[in-house]
Amino acid sequence: xxKISKTVLAFLIFxxxxxxxxxxxxxxxxxxxxxxxxxxxxxxFKWFYKVLEDEDILYAAITSLEIASISATGxxxxxILSATATKNxxxxxxxxxxxxxxxxxxxxxxxxxxxxLLMLFMAAESLLGLPKERGLMTVxxxxxxxxxxxxxxxxxxxxxxxxSSLEEAALSLGAKPFTVFTQIKVPIIAKSILAGWxxxxxxxxxxxxxxxxxxxxxxxxxxxxxxxxxxxxVTPMINAFATIFIVLIALCIxxxxxxxxxxxxxQKEQVTNQN
Amino acid sequence: MSKNILILSLFLLLTITLSLKKxxxxxxxxxxxxxxxxxxxxxxxxxxxxxxxxxxxVYDNNDTxxxxxxxxxxxxxxxxxSFIPYAARQQKMGVYSKLNKNLVSNLHNIDGIITxxxxxxxxxxxxxxxxxxxxxxxxYNESVVSSIFSGEEIDSYDILLDPEKIKKIAKYGxxxxxxxxDIFPQTEAFLGIGRHKDVNNIAKYLEFFKKIRKxxxxxxxxxxxxxxxxxxxxxxxxxxDNAWRAMKSGKNVGKNIIYTIPQNYGVIWIDCVGIxxxxxxxxxxxxxxxxxxxxxxxxxxxNSSGILVNIPTASKFFCEExxxxxxxxxxxxxxxxxxxxxxxxxxxxxxxxxxxATRTWSQIKMNRFAHDGDGAAK
Numbered sequence: 176x177x178k179i180s181k182t183v184l185a186f187l188i189f190x191x192x193x194x195x196x197x198x199x200x201x202x203x204x205x206x207x208x209x210x211x212x213x214x215x216x217x218x219x220f221k222w223f224y225k226v227l228e229d230e231d232i233l234y235a236a237i238t239s240l241e242i243a244s245i246s247a248t249g250x251x252x253x254x255i256l257s258a259t260a261t262k263n264x265x266x267x268x269x270x271x272x273x274x275x276x277x278x279x280x281x282x283x284x285x286x287x288x289x290x291x292l293l294m295l296f297m298a299a300e301s302l303l304g305l306p307k308e309r310g311l312m313t314v315x316x317x318x319x320x321x322x323x324x325x326x327x328x329x330x331x332x333x334x335x336x337x338x339s340s341l342e343e344a345a346l347s348l349g350a351k352p353f354t355v356f357t358q359i360k361v362p363i364i365a366k367s368i369l370a371g372w373x374x375x376x377x378x379x380x381x382x383x384x385x386x387x388x389x390x391x392x393x394x395x396x397x398x399x400x401x402x403x404x405x406x407x408x409v410t411p412m413i414n415a416f417a418t419i420f421i422v423l424i425a426l427c428i429x430x431x432x433x434x435x436x437x438x439x440x441x442q443k444e445q446v447t448n449q450n
Numbered sequence: 451m452s453k454n455i456l457i458l459s460l461f462l463l464l465t466i467t468l469s470l471k472k473x474x475x476x477x478x479x480x481x482x483x484x485x486x487x488x489x490x491x492x493x494x495x496x497x498x499x500x501x502x503x504x505x506x507x508v509y510d511n512n513d514t515x516x517x518x519x520x521x522x523x524x525x526x527x528x529x530x531x532s533f534i535p536y537a538a539r540q541q542k543m544g545v546y547s548k549l550n551k552n553l554v555s556n557l558h559n560i561d562g563i564i565t566x567x568x569x570x571x572x573x574x575x576x577x578x579x580x581x582x583x584x585x586x587x588x589x590y591n592e593s594v595v596s597s598i599f600s601g602e603e604i605d606s607y608d609i610l611l612d613p614e615k616i617k618k619i620a621k622y623g624x625x626x627x628x629x630x631x632d633i634f635p636q637t638e639a640f641l642g643i644g645r646h647k648d649v650n651n652i653a654k655y656l657e658f659f660k661k662i663r664k665x666x667x668x669x670x671x672x673x674x675x676x677x678x679x680x681x682x683x684x685x686x687x688x689x690x691d692n693a694w695r696a697m698k699s700g701k702n703v704g705k706n707i708i709y710t711i712p713q714n715y716g717v718i719w720i721d722c723v724g725i726x727x728x729x730x731x732x733x734x735x736x737x738x739x740x741x742x743x744x745x746x747x748x749x750x751x752x753n754s755s756g757i758l759v760n761i762p763t764a765s766k767f768f769c770e771e772x773x774x775x776x777x778x779x780x781x782x783x784x785x786x787x788x789x790x791x792x793x794x795x796x797x798x799x800x801x802x803x804x805x806x807a808t809r810t811w812s813q814i815k816m817n818r819f820a821h822d823g824d825g826a827a828k
Contacts (some may be wrong), residue, residue: 300523387509401509407755
């Protein structure tokens with residue numbers, strides 16, 4: 176292995192520090208007994224107990240997870256469809272147009288997305304009487320709209336590198352297009368679907384702007400709660416909560432890493448066997 | 451590959467289990483309020499007593515609330531808008547429904563001089579009740595301020611508006627309010643240019659703030675508590691309930707925060723409670739209103755948040771720290787009478803003033819004095 180030069184090492188350290196020092200500081204502060212985040216007094220778990228006792232935070236967290244999973248699943252379904260539609264060699268007039276339009280939300284400011292959806296829901300309510308009131312579903316719809324683009328992009332990129340001969344072989348052997356899709360395509364692009372799902376999930380989890388436009392009774396999400404909390408002074412409870420969240424996410428990533436690395440090994444074995 | 455599908459289906463399963471409706475009943479009341487005003491204990495008490503489930507959502511500023519209200523059906527049953535200028539103009543738009551006096555038997559608990567002031571400023575008791583109030587004043591870190599102005603009593607806005615005085619304290623951090631409405635009236639009084647909403651005065655403000663702008667560290671009403679405790683600022687203009695919270699948490703870290711209503715210009719603010727026109731559960735809303743208007747329950751709100759309830763009979767249940775601090779809880783008819791309350795703009799001239807003031811204040815905040823005159827005079 177090559178030795179790393181000192182400048183590269185310095186950049187490396189700086190880069191990692193830039194990324195992780197704030198998070199570490201946040202986690203360290205969650206163990207402080209002080210009332211104010213950022214001031215260290217003595218070590219204590221009291222803020223962790225407080226988080227677990229605080230119904231509002233837990234309720235908001237569940238609401239957030241709920242909205243995030245609904246919108247991620249919705250975005251994945253739509254994203255796969257749009258990616259398939261724009262990638263397929265079949266004749267379809269607005270293909271290029273759809274491809275560029277669907278990624279528009281990426282460049283559009285969230286506040287415009289949120290406001291335009293609010294207008295849409297208002298118009299729909301006066302015309303159709305639906306949705307009766309804003310709540311979980313309207314926020315989820317907003318998040319789906321914002322994250323479809325990301326799913327579309329990840330899935331489409333994977334589809335581009337798909338070997339079309341596999342598909343053609345299956346078709347020539349008499350498989351119906353739907354069977355080809357579920358038996359051939361989906362298993363191959365599964366990883367990108369998963370990545371898209373997680374991306375959409377994260378986007379929804381930390382969105383404040385769209386949610387505050389579209390939320391209704393019973394749909395206060397975690398970001399809204401934390402943001403409103405700032406007014407009366409943030410307590411280290413938020414730090415403690417963030418710490419719990421980070422640990423959970425780190426565990427998930429670790430698990431995902433375990434699963435994928437095992438798979439890589441088995442793939443390699445397959446390849447060597449074939450050779 | 452089957453593993454990938456397995457993971458995918460796991461995620462789908464997660465979605466389905468999470469989206470299964472939580473036990474959903476129609477017997478709810480949807481409340482939309484500030485974070486931390488009415489705490490869980492009070493809400494749980496109501497749930498236990500009536501069996502009505504409380505859904506409590508929070509907002510971080512009045513503009514969010516207004517956007518929700520004006521966008522047809524918000525779905526909320528009880529909301530707490532600030533009186534000036536929000537509730538005053540919302541009421542004119544017909545957003546609120548008339549309070550049913552038969553269903554809320556203790557409406558008369560709201561009484562006294564604050565209510566008089568509310569009516570005088572144009573409030574309508576048939577639609578919105580002035581339930582919470584407080585004052586705007588100066589909160590400061592006692593040890594820092596007394597080390598600079600030893601022996602002087604801090605009881606007027608001079609300390610912040612007199613260029614000579616603010617200069618001395620500037621390096622410890624000075625915070626001004628976010629909105630012009632919390633500072634222009636005081637400036638008017640300080641400069642002695644009358645209290646009318648006069649567009650011609652605005653150029654004078656700009657000229658004046660040019661002198662002291664460099665001593666102001668930040669313009670924020672929302673982060674005052676944290677900034678005072680962490681030592682980022684030493685003195686701030688802010689509301690009494692925030693100051694009370696700062697005093698409370700200051701005690702835990704050994705900082706003595708003091709709040710004072712300046713003699714020369716004390717200002718009262720009022721938060722209302724109302725039921726929106728399209729509220730889906732109006733009867734439950736009335737029950738909740740009846741519940742929080744009881745003196746002993748109302749006092750709990752004050753004791754936990756520092757915001758004062760406008761129910762004279764509740765004051766005997768206030769905790770000692772609040773009852774005995776005459777700046778946090780001002781008493782006495784004459785003193786209360788001397789406090790100012792803003793009034794909504796009535797004519798085009800005053801509305802013009804509001805617009806010009808907003809523009810000028812953001813100009814001051816951004817420290818852009820280059821095109822004064824031009825921007826302010828319009």
